[in-house]
Amino acid sequence: MRAALLLGLGGPEMLEVRDDVPVPAPGPGEVLIEVAACGVNNTDINTRVGWYSRSVTGATSGERFAEARGDDATWGRGGLGYPRIQGADPSGRVVAVGTGVDDSLIGKRVLVDPWRRDSTDPTDRALAGYLGSEYDGGFAEYCVVPAVNVYAHDAPFTDAELASLPCSWSTAEHMLQRVGAAPGQAIAVTGASGGVGSALVQLAAFRGMTVLAVAGASKADAVGELGAHHVIERELHDVPTAVMEANGGPLDVIADVVGGPDFGGWLAALRRGGHYVTSGAIAGPVVELDLRTLYLNDLELHGATVFDPQVFADLMAIVTDGAIRPVVADTYPLEAIHDAQAAFERKQHVGAIVISLHD
Numbered sequence: 001m002r003a004a005l006l007l008g009l010g011g012p013e014m015l016e017v018r019d020d021v022p023v024p025a026p027g028p029g030e031v032l033i034e035v036a037a038c039g040v041n042n043t044d045i046n047t048r049v050g051w052y053s054r055s056v057t058g059a060t061s062g063e064r065f066a067e068a069r070g071d072d073a074t075w076g077r078g079g080l081g082y083p084r085i086q087g088a089d090p091s092g093r094v095v096a097v098g099t100g101v102d103d104s105l106i107g108k109r110v111l112v113d114p115w116r117r118d119s120t121d122p123t124d125r126a127l128a129g130y131l132g133s134e135y136d137g138g139f140a141e142y143c144v145v146p147a148v149n150v151y152a153h154d155a156p157f158t159d160a161e162l163a164s165l166p167c168s169w170s171t172a173e174h175m176l177q178r179v180g181a182a183p184g185q186a187i188a189v190t191g192a193s194g195g196v197g198s199a200l201v202q203l204a205a206f207r208g209m210t211v212l213a214v215a216g217a218s219k220a221d222a223v224g225e226l227g228a229h230h231v232i233e234r235e236l237h238d239v240p241t242a243v244m245e246a247n248g249g250p251l252d253v254i255a256d257v258v259g260g261p262d263f264g265g266w267l268a269a270l271r272r273g274g275h276y277v278t279s280g281a282i283a284g285p286v287v288e289l290d291l292r293t294l295y296l297n298d299l300e301l302h303g304a305t306v307f308d309p310q311v312f313a314d315l316m317a318i319v320t321d322g323a324i325r326p327v328v329a330d331t332y333p334l335e336a337i338h339d340a341q342a343a344f345e346r347k348q349h350v351g352a353i354v355i356s357l358h359d
Contacts, residue, residue, distance in 0.1 A: 003140030038138035039089035090138030164352030168195030183208030240265030327351025
């Protein structure tokens with residue numbers, strides 16, 4: 001089969017597209033998916049360049065981090081086995097099943113919960129691994145996943161649109177569930193034009209929240225069309241204060257995928273008892289925290305990475321109902337994966353970049 005193989009830490013040259021990769025066989029409790037499309041995510045690039053290594057303190061970048069160590073360069077802070085097929089977002093059809101799996105799944109359109117949990121203790125987050133990171137993923141014509149991770153559907157979207165959902169949208173749904181997001185609350189969303197950010201805007205608006213989105217000036221109209229009530233330009237000098245002024249006072253929730261120097265300002269923009277939740281730090285992972293802001297205002301800080309299966313099930317219910325609108329900025333063939341990742345790194349798009357496996 002055709003597949004993009006990651007050969008090690010480094011630049012785009014470490015991704016090699018080949019057509020002689022063996023098709024994987026589903027084992028007991030697994031299914032084989034013929035992949036139609038697969039989304040590109042920050043984790044694909046961050047893993048390739050070594051950004052998850054604890055030795056790295058800078059903002060995300062498409063450049064190889066020379067200080068990155070290979071033994072802690074994945075989401076799980078472990079080493080990566082090479083070659084690895086990345087891609088957390090396969091969308092396609094089941095074409096074969098392993099023993100113990102109902103063969104009625106064959107032929108069904110499916111999406112995949114990207115977290116592979118331990119079969120003996122699925123509640124232990126420390127034992128979870130990510131599709132395309134600890135396990136081979138969807139940048140290939142075929143992909144094997146546990147049957148329990150597969151969700152058959154009849155959603156009214158194209159394969160490319162569906163491939164924009166699993167990683168970004170489940171992350172966004174997880175973030176909102178972590179903070180107990182509720183109608184009437186005011187939420188600020190940083191990085192609102194990206195995959196997770198644009199999902200947060202839609203899912204928060206769907207919940208009846210007042211959404212204050214931060215995005216580049218050139219993307220403000222597009223982000224507003226997703227359901228944001230206010231769009232604040234990220235080029236402003238003091239973005240957290242501008243967001244709070246647009247809201248007419250402190251916020252209930254900050255959903256942050258950016259991090260960096262604005263972290264302290266975001267905490268100061270929260271009402272007493274407010275919630276800050278993060279799933280990324282593209283502007284830098286090392287931030288300053290005034291503990292007085294945290295404890296005097298009774299704030300709650302949440303990380304959002306490994307979620308319970310119910311989070312993905314809840315997302316699929318929303319997707320199947322057609323209550324949201326996947327946003328695909330562009331699609332690329334597998335052979336152009338270098339170009340796709342370069343476009344993703346430029347961050348001039350709104351929504352998702354997707355790899356198409358169709359000829």
